[in-house]
Amino acid sequence: MTSNPTVACIGSGPAGIITASTLLADGFSVQILTRDSTAGGVWATERVYPGLQINNVHGEYRFSAMEMPLPADGGGRLMGHDLCAYMQAFSAKFLPNVIRFNTEVINIRRDEATSVWFITVQDITTATREVLEFSRVVLATGGCSTPKIPEALAPSAAKQAGFRGPVIHSKYFSTELHTILETVPLASSDEKSPAKSIVIVGGGKSAQDMAAYLTNEGRKVSVVFEAADAFLASPRRLPEFIRKSRVLSIMSGHMVLRSGLERFLHNTWLGGKITQFFWSALNQSSLQALSVTPNSPLHNIHPLFWSTSVNDEGVPQQNRFHALVNVGKIEVIAPARVQGFGPDGESVVLTNGQTVKADLILLATGYSSSWSDIFDKDTAENIGLNRHPPEPRFASQSQWDYYSLANPPESQPDSIQWASSIYNGIVPAKNIARRDFAINGAVFTTNVGYTWEVVAHWVSSYFLGDDMAIPKTPEEAYESTERNAAWIRKRFPDALQRVNESYSSVIAFWTWPQYTDQLLEEMGLRSMRSGGNWFTWPFKVIDLKELSTLAEERRERREKRPGLKY
Template sequence: MRVGIIGAGVAGLATAKTLMQAGHEVVVYDSAPDVGGVWSRTRRYPGLTTQSARSTYGFSDYPMPKDLPEWPSGAQVQSWLAAYAEEFRIPTRLNARVSRAAPVDGRWAVTLDSGEVDVVDRLVVANGVFCEPTMPDLPGQEAFIEAGGEVMAGTEMHDASLARGRNVLVVGYGKSACDVTMPLSQEAASTHVIARQLLWKIPRKIANVMNFKMLLLTRMGEALFRYHRLRGVEKFLHGPADPVRRSMLNSIGTVSRRQFKLDKLGLVPRGTMEGIVKGAIGLATEGFFEGVEQGSIVVHRDTTITRLRPGFAELSDGTTLPADLIVCSTGFKQSVPFLDVPGLQDDRGNFLLYRQILPLCADGLYFNGYNSSFFSPLNAEMAAVWIAAHLAGAVPLPAPDEMRTQVEKQIAFMDEATDRHHGHGTKIIPFSMKNVDEVLGDLDLNISKRVRASHWLNPIDPSAYREVTPALVARLRAQSPAGIPPRPTSLPSGSR
């Protein structure tokens, strides 16, 4: 088949490579001038790094180079993805924004902004769940801008020197807000962070010794959070050992308070570390709390901007701050404006996707990357394997009513687990590997129990899944009378 893929980020590239190996022709569309999605030079902000450690953030057969730092920068990740696209000869159409995609006679017509219409047999939406920034409503913004002030999304801030000598306000307290604050604070006359809600931050090295990947980027770390289907040791952890489980999680909060001097700084979040998933699991930005202690960064907790006026911002606590530049790192919308498919979302905007992949309302349509996780490349790659199997009719599916029931139960569970902070059903943290297990379980392609057991105490190693795609390709070739057209099922020469 000829498969169109919208988006050349992690999910789009993984889908293209996997489907090519399964014998399909693909074309990848992206509005940016380069591959990478959130890592594109058009979207990355100063201070951007991965949240997961380098060894865990990779494809099964294409890890990041070992000479990169533990938490690679945005530019380094984009370079790695560009090398991946070149290594596997992925056909991409860059600067090609999709304005509309619609079913036509069992196929899909993809219309670009240029007016060109491309027809494909199947369509994969991989535009990313962080594609459109959410901007707060700031009364007085027009007059503020007319007087020379600037308001921008964090993804629009590409050069820290824009803050030089200016009074900067960063709105938000998630990882992106704290990341962008650091380089701006080194240029600005003053830097204030406006935090509606404080979030717990996990040290990159707990107690300055243990890499956080040894705790939370393992199956044990994932099992500390209650899933709606408990298995094996999880039943013990959330049963007789529940006090120990709670203590393990909350001890990280105790370490964070001490390590970052949160009590002294007045930045202890409400609640306990156990409730971290109800807000966001965020890795601490290097130097952020040191900047607060030194006074180069000022955090205004539990406040919002109520009004802007020329040169100033008024806060909900009555404070008035000088302001020239306002950077909003306030989250993202999960948006598919080019796709008009009734029944794709429920009345709250949640995407109704079986296994985070298959919509319940349209044939020949798939999603990938709508399973945002700590291990996004691996989750996207395994979803691509599922898509390849489904294209070949090799995925046993429940009846439509049962699929809908499962999707609704999953959303209801995530509502409870994350207090509805799941990006309209697109965020699966902290249940990343649960998703991988379920996807591969459908295909009877999961890796051995022994290797999975090793990931209970050791960080997840994406290379453990290296043989999954070749195994599927071999199975499809054996089942197809005509076979699959020759495609590389292992790394080309010269690969890492």
């Protein structure tokens, strides 16, 4: 390795800060570039809004080097401000003078002759531009920074249709909250003055959080969606040996069945029946825990087993979305889709022909890829960053004829699906031999802290030229990514139609333990670190402390088995 190589880390969210701190500890010179004014990414100060509840329990969104205080309720439910505070405290402790805030990345280009990365940035406060040079780049922009807005509901379409109210994407809910509350004030007691109303488009977590907050603030809210997120819920807090172990990952099924128990559950008729019963029972118990009756519109949800649109609601709370819908304080219109604006300037029209009054519209319509606009076209092509249609010779999914995957929901044909050729969700297959570019945060997982910390160590070993059990050629890496894409289409039909490659190049949703085991083994390190015997291993709590020695283990292995020299 050359002395003190420079690395640009694009993004200061969880993936960015854990990668940067890991690289710093390994001797790299690192600079984080972010448009935000504070660390945290999605959890930056300007994006955390009141009522935002994290979709994870305590311990799943932190790193091994620093503990996270328990939430205010003393239990497992984290709020947005909890995570915001943690990310800023972690950055202050481990990344002093590393993060360059208020810096917009305009363009990323690699000079093919010199292998130097040129990054054009613009200071948001002064609008001045400059070009920075680095030897390596880590892309950690995630998939929740560039709003995806349907053309028919865009502010420009609203203006053309004569709609008189604001149209705001959920990304800007925090910064525009004053506008929202002023536009739709508290309902008047005067019956001659009808209450103003808010229509929220979408059924995901942000839609539900916004609806609950605004309703609790006394606003009239309607939520329109075709299918809302599935959810986990229970009358009381689940024990850690269920929620923080391998139980859900084993029951989920993986593209490689690594144990006899997994092979039984997914590759035998009886095991498949047990697996399907488990998820059906989990779905029904969650509905019952939140008192969702059979005729409720809240039954219009994505299938729990087959979907990545799943929230962890935990123990029921009276001020949360589902409870407020149950008592009639939030109107839910489902299944339906908002297709445009009404002719009166104060309504929206649904696909079922219904017209709904709207003085303000909140779009919880998701995000598009954060990568599309920042890479030089030739650079994106040269490193193999762009997604593509599935290649026919890899399209067959018969190799995973698991009994547990019988009777899947209908899915779109491969002709309109897409694949991402990013090995492990970390390195574009085309660029794997160059070891100068990596991604963290493009793995869709339910345990962000553990997963992205292991990825960070993988990236550092990769940049250091360590001896790793990874493909040696782009062709070998490409075949691996195509098989992975075929598995995703088999396991989560149509999931890729709703998400973007910035955070779903690999989907290790429930199966993050198997995914991180693979990464550890590729680094030549011990996997299944939580331990246990033949009977207890599925129930052993997976603790971040087991990652605290990774840097030392990697260093010892490097000294024994030197790899490439960079």
